[in-house]
Amino acid sequence: MSFSIAGKTAIVTGAAHGVGLAIARAMVEAGANVVFVDRDEAALERETSVLREADGPVRHFAGDLRERLTITNLLSFTIDAFDRIDIVVNAARQVRVTDPFDAEDDSVERLLDQNLMSALRLSQAAAKRMIKQADPESDAPLGSIINLSSIAARLTHPQLLGYSVSCAALDQMTRSMAVALASKRIRVNAVAFGSVMSASLKHSLSDHEEIREAILQCTPLGRIASASEVSDAVQYLASDASAFVTGQVITVDGGRSLIDPSHVAAHSAPPRRSLRVARHALRPRRCLGPGQRLAPRQKLVELHLLGFDVERHRHPHLVGHDPVAEPTADRAVCTAEVAELAAGAQFLALLDAIAARDVAAGLGDQRVDHPALAADRGKAALARGGAGGEGEGQDEQQGGTHR
Numbered sequence: 001m002s003f004s005i006a007g008k009t010a011i012v013t014g015a016a017h018g019v020g021l022a023i024a025r026a027m028v029e030a031g032a033n034v035v036f037v038d039r040d041e042a043a044l045e046r047e048t049s050v051l052r053e054a055d056g057p058v059r060h061f062a063g064d065l066r067e068r069l070t071i072t073n074l075l076s077f078t079i080d081a082f083d084r085i086d087i088v089v090n091a092a093r094q095v096r097v098t099d100p101f102d103a104e105d106d107s108v109e110r111l112l113d114q115n116l117m118s119a120l121r122l123s124q125a126a127a128k129r130m131i132k133q134a135d136p137e138s139d140a141p142l143g144s145i146i147n148l149s150s151i152a153a154r155l156t157h158p159q160l161l162g163y164s165v166s167c168a169a170l171d172q173m174t175r176s177m178a179v180a181l182a183s184k185r186i187r188v189n190a191v192a193f194g195s196v197m198s199a200s201l202k203h204s205l206s207d208h209e210e211i212r213e214a215i216l217q218c219t220p221l222g223r224i225a226s227a228s229e230v231s232d233a234v235q236y237l238a239s240d241a242s243a244f245v246t247g248q249v250i251t252v253d254g255g256r257s258l259i260d261p262s263h264v265a266a267h268s269a270p271p272r273r274s275l276r277v278a279r280h281a282l283r284p285r286r287c288l289g290p291g292q293r294l295a296p297r298q299k300l301v302e303l304h305l306l307g308f309d310v311e312r313h314r315h316p317h318l319v320g321h322d323p324v325a326e327p328t329a330d331r332a333v334c335t336a337e338v339a340e341l342a343a344g345a346q347f348l349a350l351l352d353a354i355a356a357r358d359v360a361a362g363l364g365d366q367r368v369d370h371p372a373l374a375a376d377r378g379k380a381a382l383a384r385g386g387a388g389g390e391g392e393g394q395d396e397q398q399g400g401t402h403r
Contacts, residue, residue: 003239006031009082010238011074011126013065013118014092016043018199019148022227023089023234025051030235033057033082037074038092039064057082065092065118071125084133087238088126090119091148095200098161108162115166119147120173123188127177131184142185144238147174148230149249151194151257167192171249178247187246189237193230194253195219220255 010027014020016038027034028051038044041062048060059081063070078085094114098107123145130143152160153167171190178188195215201224205212216222233252236242251257 003236003241004030005087005235005238007033008086008238009033009035009078009084010087010089011035011037011078011085011122012089012091013037013122014090014148015060016040016047018202019193019196019227019230020089020091021047023091023231026228026231026235027087027238028058032087034059035074035078035081036060037065038062065122066113068121071118071122074122075125075129079129085126085129086143088123088143088145089148089234089238090122090146092118093148093150095160095163097159098163100158100161108165111162111166112169115163116169116173119170120177123147123177127181127184127186130186134185139185141187141240141243143187144242145177145181145186145188146234146237147171147188147190148234149174149190149192151192151251151253153192153249154257174249175247182246187237187242189242189246190249191230191233191237192249192251192253193225194251195223195256196225196230196252197227215256218256218259219253220259223254225252225254 005027010024010032012020012024012027012034015024015034015036017040020038021036024034024036025047034057036044036048036058037060039062041060044060044062048058051058059077061074061077063074065071065074075085092114094111096107096111099105126145127143134142147170149170150163150167152164153171155164157164171192174188174190181188212224215224230252233250237245237250
């Protein structure tokens with residue numbers, strides 16, 4: 001059993017940036033012939049020129065894989081350069097925000113086309129070539145196809161509806177193609193990742209650095225992985241070491257999908273223009289250890305994760321609203337009030353109001369009572385004085401009215 005891919009020819013899409021680039025580089029270092037594929041021709045030229053100077057068996061191909069002719073040209077280009085195709089890595093992925101209430105939003109169709117259909121068409125075309133180049137006297141494996149997916153396929157984040165649907169579809173395509181191509185000795189697998197420093201996560205952290213801590217708290221291994229750690233899993237699936245593995249979606253996320261309530265986008269930080277989440281995803285307290293206290297800065301992050309859209313100044317889960325309508329003045333929560341909530345007792349009242357709504361909906365109280373939060377609640381009750389009971393009753397009434 002060998003992890004070697006030396007001498008094999010691989011096509012890696014999405015190879016100009018992030019995880020796709022890390023995979024392509026690792027395959028070159030492992031001795032494979034690699035065709036870097038991406039729409040960003042300038043970035044492809046920049047990255048591959050360095051590898052070519054080191055006498056690496058590298059080529060680059062720029063094009064839009066949503067076009068069928070581009071796929072045909074890519075295969076011809078690869079055969080001309082290296083005479084065969086052994087490995088295909090579908091790592092080109094796009095992330096777009098979806099408005100679940102906008103019937104004119106075409107992000108679901110766009111992401112299915114980019115993340116699913118382009119991978120399916122390339123896999124189909126490459127499989128035909130692998131079968132054609134097979135030695136009739138040998139029963140050795142003909143090839144390996146690896147799709148890059150995300151833990152978003154199994155977790156719910158409404159603002160990433162289109163991306164989640166496309167990843168779930170890609171996972172099912174992986175399993176279906178694995179069965180279809182098994183008799184041809186072509187294996188098809190996928191790697192779903194999360195808490196990995198992808199290009200999109202790096203870009204998001206440049207604007208929302210505070211999200212790093214939120215991701216770390218919800219990743220049991222306590223760190224954000226490098227892109228090269230995904231490439232290790234891909235190389236395993238591409239090599240003969242996985243000769244009896246097909247139709248599998250291997251998760252590389254540091255254990256995040258085991259506990260993460262998905263209040264942060266699965267593969268990256270929340271979309272730049274939106275930090276809202278669905279009510280059923282409001283479980284950030286589970287990421288705290290016993291006795292841990294939220295610092296004021298962390299409380300502000302929790303408010304983001306609970307659905308406070310600071311840029312639009314409203315909280316859709318505590319205020320009755322029409323999701324399609326623009327916010328009105330009487331619904332507004334100003335930025336100053338958000339900061340106050342983050343620092344004091346109103347933050348705890350917010351958690352209690354959400355818990356009351358969960359109980360009213362028959363979901364039970366999802367909170368985890370830590371000593372630190374209990375102490376804060378005691379201080380908050382003293383601060384409210386005789387008005388505490390009335391305030392709590394109002395929270396329950398509001399929570400029950402606007403389910």
